[in-house]
Amino acid sequence: MGKRRIRSVAILGGGPAGASLATYLARAGLEVTLFSAGKRPPIIVGESLVPAIVPFLRELGIEEEVRSYSVYKGGATFVLGRDEAMSFRFYEVRGAATTYSYNVPRDKFDESILDAARRAGAHVVAHGARVERVGDSDRVRLSDETLAAASDVLSSQPDFIVDAGGRRRVLPRLMGVEAVEGERKDTALHAHIEGVEVEIPGNVHTDRLEHGWCWRIPLPGRVSLGFVVDTEYIMKFGNSPEEQFDNYIRHDPVISPWAAPATRVTPVVKYTNYQLCSARGVGANWALVGDTFGFVDPVFSSGVLIALQSAELLSRAILSGSDRAFQRYEREVSRIITAWQQVIGLFYNGRLLTMFKVGQFVRKTRLGRVMDFHFSKYMPRIFTGEAATSRYSLGLVRFMANYGLIGNDPRELEIR
Numbered sequence: 001m002g003k004r005r006i007r008s009v010a011i012l013g014g015g016p017a018g019a020s021l022a023t024y025l026a027r028a029g030l031e032v033t034l035f036s037a038g039k040r041p042p043i044i045v046g047e048s049l050v051p052a053i054v055p056f057l058r059e060l061g062i063e064e065e066v067r068s069y070s071v072y073k074g075g076a077t078f079v080l081g082r083d084e085a086m087s088f089r090f091y092e093v094r095g096a097a098t099t100y101s102y103n104v105p106r107d108k109f110d111e112s113i114l115d116a117a118r119r120a121g122a123h124v125v126a127h128g129a130r131v132e133r134v135g136d137s138d139r140v141r142l143s144d145e146t147l148a149a150a151s152d153v154l155s156s157q158p159d160f161i162v163d164a165g166g167r168r169r170v171l172p173r174l175m176g177v178e179a180v181e182g183e184r185k186d187t188a189l190h191a192h193i194e195g196v197e198v199e200i201p202g203n204v205h206t207d208r209l210e211h212g213w214c215w216r217i218p219l220p221g222r223v224s225l226g227f228v229v230d231t232e233y234i235m236k237f238g239n240s241p242e243e244q245f246d247n248y249i250r251h252d253p254v255i256s257p258w259a260a261p262a263t264r265v266t267p268v269v270k271y272t273n274y275q276l277c278s279a280r281g282v283g284a285n286w287a288l289v290g291d292t293f294g295f296v297d298p299v300f301s302s303g304v305l306i307a308l309q310s311a312e313l314l315s316r317a318i319l320s321g322s323d324r325a326f327q328r329y330e331r332e333v334s335r336i337i338t339a340w341q342q343v344i345g346l347f348y349n350g351r352l353l354t355m356f357k358v359g360q361f362v363r364k365t366r367l368g369r370v371m372d373f374h375f376s377k378y379m380p381r382i383f384t385g386e387a388a389t390s391r392y393s394l395g396l397v398r399f400m401a402n403y404g405l406i407g408n409d410p411r412e413l414e415i416r
C-alpha cells in the first residue's frame with residue numbers, strides 16, 4: 001500500500017460525523033456520495049453541545065443557522081442532592097477560546113450539517129447503504145442494490161468507503177472488528193418534557209440521583225430529560241420504556257418534586273451499552289468515524305465533539321492517502337476516546353464531584369485563590385472540550401481527584 005490516491009468516497013450515515021466528513025472532502029474536490037438512511041427516532045440524543053464545537057460550526061458555515069433554533073448554553077450545573085448544586089459559567093474559564101455553546105434540537109442540527117455537505121457538492125442519497133466484504137480480503141464494496149440506488153451520481157465502486165452509521169456498527173460487524181466495552185451496564189431513558197424549571201436557564205444540568213444520574217437540557221419550549229440508571233434496577237419500574245421513565249420520575253426523591261408534575265410530550269427512547277471503542281478504525285479501503293469507531297458515556301456531552309473531531313482528522317488522512325496518515329488517525333481517535341473515559345470514570349467514582357465541592361471552599365482561602373488562578377485555566381477546559389486530551393490538564397485533574405480531596409470520602413458522591 002504505502003500511499004493511495006483517493007478520488008471518490010462513499011459515506012454510510014448522515015449524522016454529524018458523516019455529514020461533516022462529506023463537507024470537508026467535497027470542499028477539497030473529492031467525489032462524495034453520502035447515504036443517509038433518512039428515518040430517525042422521534043427524538044435524538046446528543047442535544048447538549050460543548051463549547052469546543054462552536055469553531056466547527058463556524059468552519060462548516062452553520063453557526064448562525066444553529067443559533068436560530070437552539071438555546072444559548074452559558075454553562076453547566078451539577079445537582080448533588082435536593083439542596084445542593086454547583087454551577088460553572090463558561091465565561092469564567094481562563095484562557096477559553098469559546099465561552100458559550102448551544103443546546104440543539106438534533107433533527108434540525110443534523111439537517112444543518114447535511115445541508116452544508118450538499119452546498120459543498122456532496123451527493124446525498126436517501127437510502128440505507130449495504131456493504132459487502134470482497135472475498136476474504138480486508139476490502140469492502142457497496143452492494144449492487146446500493147450502487148443502483150446511487151446510479152445517478154455514482155457509476156462505479158468508490159475508491160474508499162467510510163462507515164459513519166453510528167451505533168449500528170455495520171462495517172465493524174462485517175469485518176469482525178473487535179471492540180472494548182466499558183464496565184458499567186446502564187440504561188438511558190430519554191424523552192422531552194414540558195413544565196419543568198431548571199436552576200440556571202440555558203445550562204445543561206446533571207443531577208445525581210439516588211440511583212444513577214439524569215440530564216436536563218433546556219431546549220426551545222421544553223426540556224430534554226434523560227436517566228442513566230443501572231439496567232437491572234430500572235426494570236423494577238415497569239416493562240415498557242414509557243412505564244419505566246414515568247414511574248422513575250415519581251419515585252426518585254431528588255427529582256420527583258420538580259419532575260413529577262411535568263408532562264412528557266414525546267415517546268421514550270431507550271439506549272443500552274454506551275461505552276465502546278473499536279480495536280481498529282481503518283482497513284484496506286475503509287474507515288470508521290464517529291460513534292461507529294467508539295463512543296463514551298454521555299455525562300460530559302462529548303459525543304458530537306468526538307464525531308466532528310474525528311471527521312476532520314479522517315478527512316486529512318483521506319486527502320493524504322498515506323498509511324502513516326491513517327495510522328495517525330486511528331491513534332488520535334483512540335486517544336481522544338480514552339481521555340474522555342478517564343474523566344468519566346472520576347465522575348462515577350465520586351472523586352470529580354467531591355473535588356468540585358472541595359474547590360468551592362478552598363477557593364475562599366488565600367492559598368486557594370492563588371491555586372485557583374492556575375486550576376481555572378487548566379481544569380475546566382477539559383469539560384468544555386478544548387483541552388480534553390491535554391496531558392497536563394488530565395494529569396492535574398487526576399492528581400487533584402486522587403490527592404486533593406482533603407479527607408472527604410468520595411464514596412458519598414459516587415454514582416450508584
Ligand SMILES: Cc1cc2nc3c(=O)[nH]c(=O)nc-3n(C[C@H](O)[C@H](O)[C@H](O)COP(=O)(O)OP(=O)(O)OC[C@H]3O[C@@H](n4cnc5c(N)ncnc54)[C@H](O)[C@@H]3O)c2cc1C
Nearest residue numbers: 013015016017037046048129165166290291298301303304
Ligand atoms: C444516552 C445518550 C446521550 C447522549 N447525549 C449527548 C449529548 O448531550 N451531547 C453530545 O455531544 N453527545 C451525546 N451523545 C452522543 C451523540 O449522540 C453521538 O456521539 C453522536 O450523535 C454521534 O454522531 P455520529 O454521526 O457518529 O452518529 P449518529 O448521530 O448516530 O448518526 C448516524 C446516522 O447514520 C445512519 N445510518 C446508519 N447506518 C446507515 C447505513 N447503512 N446507510 C445510511 N445511513 C445509515 C443512522 O440512521 C444515523 O442517522 C449521547 C449518546 C447517548 C447514547
